[in-house]
Amino acid sequence: MNEQEFAELAAGAALDALSPDDQQRYHAALAAHPEWQRIADEDADSAAFLSTGVAPTVPSPDIRAALLARIAVTPQSGDVIVTGSAPDALPESAPDAESAPDVAPVISTQPSSIRGEASPKAPAHRLRILFALAACLALLVGVGVGAVAVNEYLNRPASVIALQDIQASGDAQQASVPLEGGGTATAHWSASLGKSVLVTDGVPALSEGETYELWYVRGETPIPAGVFAVDDGAATAVLDGEMHAGDVIAVTVEKAGGSPSGLPTTDPVVVIPTA
Known part of the structure; x- marks a missing residue:
């Protein structure tokens, strides 16, 4: 038995x-080739991971139907090997039916064997296919939960990413102010990153x-x-833009698209100093 055949087993x-x-055959080969233990360990670890690494989730009917349809058209047995053919006719010397002793025909339930092997081998490639199918099934079980989580992570808004970066920085700061009508506005910033995010509620x-327009007020200059x-x-x-330490974060109400002059046209509704 070579290493590839052992890998199938x-x-x-x-x-x-x-x-x-x-x-x-598997245990005998492992005893004869202890260096192949790594192959057995890798497959065992993979099978254990597939069985416990994903929370049980019922796959959708469409996924199950597609997989079963694929299995239905995949050959499920090894190739049939013909080792001989039956004679077209009995030899002339063969006894006729009347004189032949009463012997019940014997039909072998074992497939033809080559090289004189006493027991059949499972088609080697089928075992690897079975292993691959098991992996696919485990992945499909978790695809609903996993795909949603990955999609949500990859499609985070820029403001959310910036807020997470700020909160993870060593100099993250925040300040809140009340708004007319009971709402609040909270500014989050990091001077080292030069980033700031405004979170409002009840606006x-x-x-x-x-529209609402954001401003950095740097000294006497609104940006x-x-x-x-x-x-x-x-x-x-x-x-x-880049925030500077000591900037004031402000919000005004402007025409759609923002102030055409680049300067505030109304009094600010939010003013949050960062110094």
């Missing part, structure tokens, strides 16, 4: 899918044609930092 052993004869919706809209009174907005 190791996959079946990891899935508890070997016949008694193949079990004996009133604006009329059509108006436009983008516009944002609120959804049911809430918003998380990252300020454009």
Whole structure:
């Protein structure tokens, strides 16, 4: 037995899918080649991971139907090997039916064997296919939960990413101010990153044609930092540009698209000093 043949049996052993004869061949080969233990260990670890690494989740009917349809058209047995053919006719010297002794025909239930082997081998490639199918099934079970989590992580808004970066920095700071009507606005910033994010709750919706505009007020100079809209009174907005230590974060109500002059046209509704 070569290493490839042993690898096929190791996959079946990891899935508890070997016949008694193949079990004996597997253990005999392992005893003769202890260096192949790593192959058995890798397959066993993979099978254990597939069985416990994903929380049980019922796959959707579409996934199950597609997998079963694929299995239905995949050959499920080894190739049939013909080792001989039956004679077209009995030899002339053969006894006729009347004189032949009453002997019941014997039909072998074992497939033809080559090289004189006493017991059949499971088709080697089938065991690796079975192992691969088990891996696919385990992955499909968790695909609903895993895909959603990965998709949510990869599609995080820029403001959320900026807020997480700020909160993870060593100099993260925040300050909140109350708003008219009972809402609040909280600024999060990191001077070392030069980033800031404004989180609002309870901010009133604006009329059509108006928007909220963000500003850095640096000394006496207002610097436009983008516009944002609120959804049911809430918003998380990252300020454009680089924040400097001591900047004041402000919000004004401007025409849709922001102030055309680049300067505030109304009194600020939010003022949060960062110094």
